[in-house]
Amino acid sequence: MEIDPKTGVLKRDGVESKMNPYDLYALETALRLKQQYGGVITAITMGPPQAQAVIREAFMMGVDRGVILSDRRFGGADVLSTSYTLAQGLRAAGEFDLIICGKQTTDGDTAQVGAELAEFLGIPHVTGVCRINDCNAGQLSCDLDLPLELQSIQIKLPCLITVEKGIFEPRLPSYRLKLATDDREIIMLTLDDLPDKDPVHYGLNGSPTQVKRIFPPENNNAREMWNGTEAENSKKLFDFLKNNKFLQQLR
Amino acid sequence: MSGKYKNINDADIAALQSICGEHRVLSGAQIGEDYSHDELSGIRKFPEVLVKALSTDEVSRVMKYAYAHDIPVTPRGAGTGLVGGSVPFSGGIMLDLTGMKRFLELDRENMTLTLEPGVLLMEIGKFVEESGLFYPPDPGEKTATIGGNISTNAGGMRAVKYGVTRDYVRGLEVVLPNGEIMELGGKVVKNSSGYSLKDLIIGSEGTLGIVTKAVLRLLPLPKHKISLLVPFADLTAAVDAVPEIIRASSIPTAVEFMEREVILAAEEFLARKFPDNSSDAYLLLTYDGASKEEVDIAWKEAADICLKCGALDVFISNTQERNESIWAARGAFLEAIKASTTEMDECDVVVPRKNVAQLVNFSRELQKKYQIRIRSFGHCGDGNLHIYVLRDQLDDAAWQKNLTAVFDELYAKAQDLGGEVSGEHGIGLAKRPYLALSLSENEKQLMTGIKKVFDPKNILNPGKLFL
Numbered sequence: 087m088e089i090d091p092k093t094g095v096l097k098r099d100g101v102e103s104k105m106n107p108y109d110l111y112a113l114e115t116a117l118r119l120k121q122q123y124g125g126v127i128t129a130i131t132m133g134p135p136q137a138q139a140v141i142r143e144a145f146m147m148g149v150d151r152g153v154i155l156s157d158r159r160f161g162g163a164d165v166l167s168t169s170y171t172l173a174q175g176l177r178a179a180g181e182f183d184l185i186i187c188g189k190q191t192t193d194g195d196t197a198q199v200g201a202e203l204a205e206f207l208g209i210p211h212v213t214g215v216c217r218i219n220d221c222n223a224g225q226l227s228c229d230l231d232l233p234l235e236l237q238s239i240q241i242k243l244p245c246l247i248t249v250e251k252g253i254f255e256p257r258l259p260s261y262r263l264k265l266a267t268d269d270r271e272i273i274m275l276t277l278d279d280l281p282d283k284d285p286v287h288y289g290l291n292g293s294p295t296q297v298k299r300i301f302p303p304e305n306n307n308a309r310e311m312w313n314g315t316e317a318e319n320s321k322k323l324f325d326f327l328k329n330n331k332f333l334q335q336l337r
Numbered sequence: 338m339s340g341k342y343k344n345i346n347d348a349d350i351a352a353l354q355s356i357c358g359e360h361r362v363l364s365g366a367q368i369g370e371d372y373s374h375d376e377l378s379g380i381r382k383f384p385e386v387l388v389k390a391l392s393t394d395e396v397s398r399v400m401k402y403a404y405a406h407d408i409p410v411t412p413r414g415a416g417t418g419l420v421g422g423s424v425p426f427s428g429g430i431m432l433d434l435t436g437m438k439r440f441l442e443l444d445r446e447n448m449t450l451t452l453e454p455g456v457l458l459m460e461i462g463k464f465v466e467e468s469g470l471f472y473p474p475d476p477g478e479k480t481a482t483i484g485g486n487i488s489t490n491a492g493g494m495r496a497v498k499y500g501v502t503r504d505y506v507r508g509l510e511v512v513l514p515n516g517e518i519m520e521l522g523g524k525v526v527k528n529s530s531g532y533s534l535k536d537l538i539i540g541s542e543g544t545l546g547i548v549t550k551a552v553l554r555l556l557p558l559p560k561h562k563i564s565l566l567v568p569f570a571d572l573t574a575a576v577d578a579v580p581e582i583i584r585a586s587s588i589p590t591a592v593e594f595m596e597r598e599v600i601l602a603a604e605e606f607l608a609r610k611f612p613d614n615s616s617d618a619y620l621l622l623t624y625d626g627a628s629k630e631e632v633d634i635a636w637k638e639a640a641d642i643c644l645k646c647g648a649l650d651v652f653i654s655n656t657q658e659r660n661e662s663i664w665a666a667r668g669a670f671l672e673a674i675k676a677s678t679t680e681m682d683e684c685d686v687v688v689p690r691k692n693v694a695q696l697v698n699f700s701r702e703l704q705k706k707y708q709i710r711i712r713s714f715g716h717c718g719d720g721n722l723h724i725y726v727l728r729d730q731l732d733d734a735a736w737q738k739n740l741t742a743v744f745d746e747l748y749a750k751a752q753d754l755g756g757e758v759s760g761e762h763g764i765g766l767a768k769r770p771y772l773a774l775s776l777s778e779n780e781k782q783l784m785t786g787i788k789k790v791f792d793p794k795n796i797l798n799p800g801k802l803f804l
Binding site: 104261 | 565613652653659
């Protein structure tokens, strides 16, 4: 995503809308779990009717059901309001054992929707899942990518996880699945279909935060020259990368 | 042709330094190891003197000096060749042209780009795309120079739809072996004015003249593109689908084939998973166009054809992230195969498209027959295959014996199938025996005659192409 430095508005010209790249990893995680443990996968999203293209693409990757929360009254939602709307949509859409979210979006980049959604639903959640180890007896065991270490945890179902980029290589959409799912119905939900029908809880009305200004980060052209020996410089470079957390332990 | 050259002495070095300055004329231990070889062929030889030219005038003066004193000259770009074309086989002067790397003119009215020979291929794409323009030739080695691309008539993946380097060179400035400077062609679209000397220079591997400036033809940048990764049960099924795909109403930009074992090698090399590795063979198709609608019509037709031809599925790569995951692997094939063995040599034959499967299957038979690993991938849309023979743990004698036997059979088979020795890498030093076998006496006479007219003293890149 690029921002126009003058107007502070997202540059949408010539950019085709597409699925949030981080969500591809969530979808792939769901598809792998289904391959191993069975189940039904529902993709749920909130957006204008054009979001159908995203759901169709999820079908082409192997998702079973698609739900779109689409209503003008949802417009202008901040993170909290988006999470609330999704939580209401999930209640309306049926039972679930596990909710998988991408790490974050590529516009707001807050990475908060997953956690807030879990809180609204009153279910446990973890973020930063980088590996699924097992899923049985009502428990999911997985590894979390913490800044300096990995943590292996078990979490009770039903729960919500957000997954890291790279947990699996997302599969490509399949043309065979496209042909097979072209007629599949997408469930469209409006405010009237949700348990809480009070419009002040949604969209701009339900949003306590507002975006005042968006601006691109300043370019940082700072440079440093090192004139040491090969050994000194390689040690220095290693320390630099390590201290700035560019290096992590191999896994 | 004269067979005896003068050895370089201090007076020669001083004369060359008077042309190019002290710091751009290096000799002996000052010459880096890189200048003694190219990317693949095992042939190594240092030049006696390395001259880093920065202008046409310098190239001309160096050639005049070399011509007057019978000194062989080997022009060199980035040294990314695969057949020893830039290795200074006869010693003498190596003329490094990578310092001539300026973009001279982007002419939007004529849709041409004029530039010096040392500009890297990857820089050209970036430069013209900023103006919404497109230089279609797309050889895999992006750090090659345009001068090198012109000298080998490099092809690349987009040849199916757009053709090869030759199709995009409008004009050249060339320094002849005697140092004279010539302008060949220009910004004109058509040209029926006598023999096309420009086209003789293209693909001549630096044996006729030194390219010091080029005028390239550009196209409008196609705004939309999509790749299809198409799994098949086996390679024959994959390659057999290619003629059907090419006969469809839209021409693909690229048609590549890849086998599972090469994909696995790339996964290991990049430490990154490919989007699918469950099938034995894949085709990778790309379509581009000015509008989404145009591209959609093209890929859907191709997808239906693939399924009809027995494809297991058709995977769609329609975003930058997805393309990146596929093409990163495709771009790493050569390096990945290289990293999986101790040494390798390659065969870059081109055959008529419908015979690709036969040749690949033949290479698999050779693998069994000689108990040697052979890997291949390539541009099956244009019939150009890259077949790599891997040394692994063979000792010197066994390696040379097996390699020669495999190559002899491969080149003979390719010729039977109506093919040519090199699709895009050229002949250089390494493929001379196979060129000699494939040319008729008349062709040989014409070619050596042409060389003699351009280079009567045989001082420019001597020993290349011909035995």
